Amino acid sequence: MTEQKSATTYNFRLRDSLLGAQMLFVAFGALVLVPLLTGLNANVALFTAGAGTLLFQVITRGKVPVFLASSFAFIAPIIYGVDKWGIPGTMCGLLAAGLLYAIFALAIRIFGSDILHRILPPIVTGPVIMVIGLVLAPVAVHMASGRTGDGSAWLVPQTSAYIIAGTALLVTIMVSLLGRGMFKLVPILCGITAGYLTAVVLDMAGISASIQASFDPGPLKNWTAPTLVSMQKVASSPWFAVPNFSLPTWNLEAILFIVPVAIAPAIEHFGDVLAIGGITGKDYVDDPGIHKTLLGDGLATSLAAMLGGPPNTTYSEVSGAVALTRSFNPAIMTWAAVSAILLAFVGKLGGFLASIPVPVMGGIMVLLFGAITVIGINTLVRAGTDLMEPRNLAIVAIILVFGIGGMNFDLSIVKLGGIGLAGIVGVILNQVLPNGRSHERVAEENRDS
Template sequence: MSQNAPTDYNFRPKDCLLGAQMLFVAFGALVLVPLLTGLNANVALFTAGVGTLIFQVITRGKVPVFLASSFAFIAPIIYGVQQWGISGTMCGLFAAGLMYVIISFLIRIFGSDILHSILPPIVTGPVIMVIGLVLAPVAVHMASGRTGDGSAWLVPETTAFIIAGVSLAVTIIVSLLGKGIFKLIPILCGIAAGYFTSLILDVSGFTASTQAAFDPGSLQNWTGPALISMQKVAESPWFAIPSFTFPTWNLEAILFIVPVAIAPAIEHFGDVLAISGITGKDYVEDPGIKNTLLGDGIATSVAAFFGGPPNTTYSEVSGAVALTRSFNPAIMTWASIAAILLAFIGKLGGFLNTIPVPVMGGIMVLLFGAIAVIGINTLIKAGTDLMEPRNLAIVAIILVFGIGGMTFDLAVVKLGGIGLAGIIGVVLNLILPGKSAA
């Protein structure tokens, strides 16, 4: 590999603005996860900053990546918060981080091939598909102006479709046609466009008139004459300690969430290979995938300890590294510092809570569909023959168990959904006779 810019760690005050720019690139996706799952956005900023610093210590400051909210865990977090509350869900997420740590030690002992034998594409592909498809109803409900479970109206349907449509369209257009920095922040652009559209609808009187004529049918009606209220911003202090939530023991949450970690653990390899290709340094060898995964795992457990979403390496930031040729890993230290400082600005959290639900719904339609497509692409890239009886059985059972909501009550604990689908996939791959999994 060849390199065209310095890749050694060099912490310099003059790089602080570059670091802030990297955080800006990650910001939309970073806060999207807590906004969708009910977690605290300021806590997510704090844990992203702390998690990246932990990763840098473990990898000896060699890899220029930024760690922040993982999309792979959105579905289990939404389900977990409804079932066990935030603190119980954090127990499962803490354990997921420890699973990364265990996998990193297995790689240290047996080499990276151990992952490919236990978690081949025939398992990870459909599990990723389940993660995206399980969330499809939530996306549709929110894009149409309802709560995530569809039980109540938050915004009249006509108004919601306009806002969600603008958010979705702008996100797609920017991702396809955006140049330079804009191509790296399609989600942020979509959120901004949806928010601006909401303001226009409020100021023009469209929101109030539509709400006055709205018929909620049999559902609860929580709609209002305005989409955006700055009351939460006014009530929030300028500076405040983030609302940390610490884990409480919950075995069900652990068994439900931990299997979800198998998909992002595999994706971690791709992320490290991507940043290696960008900088011209082989990070798979030095500091080694065993150490990058260890850093990701400990960062995820620490994030869960404080009530934040699991961490993962951000491809948007890797794209920004490629665009700016900023290969110095210390720039990510500055991005981490900026994230931690922003976490203590209370009014930022208040402002993020003013974003109307359909804005996020429009983004979710694309996001959750994209997750499912990534799962399909995983199978295609591996050249998996889905008509081969063994492969057909594994994929079919994972999809039906995961999407259908199959549960097993084992007296002490209940297994179900994505977690059960992941466990079943691993077991079937190990015990079913036939050709080796693709």
């Protein structure tokens, strides 16, 4: 009974500030990973994570102990969007994605939560999640081998890159498998740290310079250097600096491409809310209501997009920390949000994060994008979906081929393709295709006849 009361009471106490900072530490590796992978500003991501969490608390009346930060689900469309439309155009699509959450929240308030499951069942969300992970597989391989995301130029000699990426990947896996206590909650941060330290050791031992001297770039551009880690940006960055905010600009093509991606994290939001409710012993689906938590998540995403930050989502790492520390007071997340906002104004932090060698991120991406794909597969498995049933086979097959193959339609006023097209087509097919008979039922009917 005491535990239940502590889970529902918001007490803003100064002594909780250290707990809040600890929660930010747990989220930090994943939080800054998204901007580092997508070309967004890490300091802006910190600011929008803090501001988004505060907005979420206002909308949910400070009842849910969650921290909102960079969403992995949007990595693929952000990378594509920044390359095609620039950051302002991409932010327009992300702003609209946040507003889609608001539409879902309104629909849930009017029709109940079952409306989303009818429109977006696992047969649609599962393969869409898989596409999100698989589309970026080549980018992960390129960066892990020391090249740019598109594979057109060398940033790090391949031998050095494999050593760094392999270390980051192996440490991330081992910490996630064998870590105990707080370490188990920060495998990505441990992997990034290990990869970074490996690069520093290679530099200090002269190994990276030796490898670079004998490196043959072949036909690709060679942007490698004798050292893997440069502190030039750290030295030139001021201690205090206002984050480099970026306002969105109107781009209909970006909206149609990115908005369908919000389907997957919107559905996953249910699981996140149920998970934190199971930890604290409170039914947040009922109070403050799943429509309010989804609205808070969506508006936090739109707020981030208005400032040039990545979309926000609830962090399972932080929920794990809540379970581990038994710190149920939602005000602790207020301290975490305030800490993130203050840290966003430390200019040298951005310079330090920019010094992380590309293969470190590449090693993490190999695991990350594969994991996203597996989550999509698991979505179908847990739903007990019969993929050999003709209707299901058609929906999954078309979503995967359209998304991974890069199918696109030029509608004169806008070009629709990739993940966005795959998601839209999946929703449409699920609504229009009639329910067919499964192979088992057909076999039974044949035996009976």
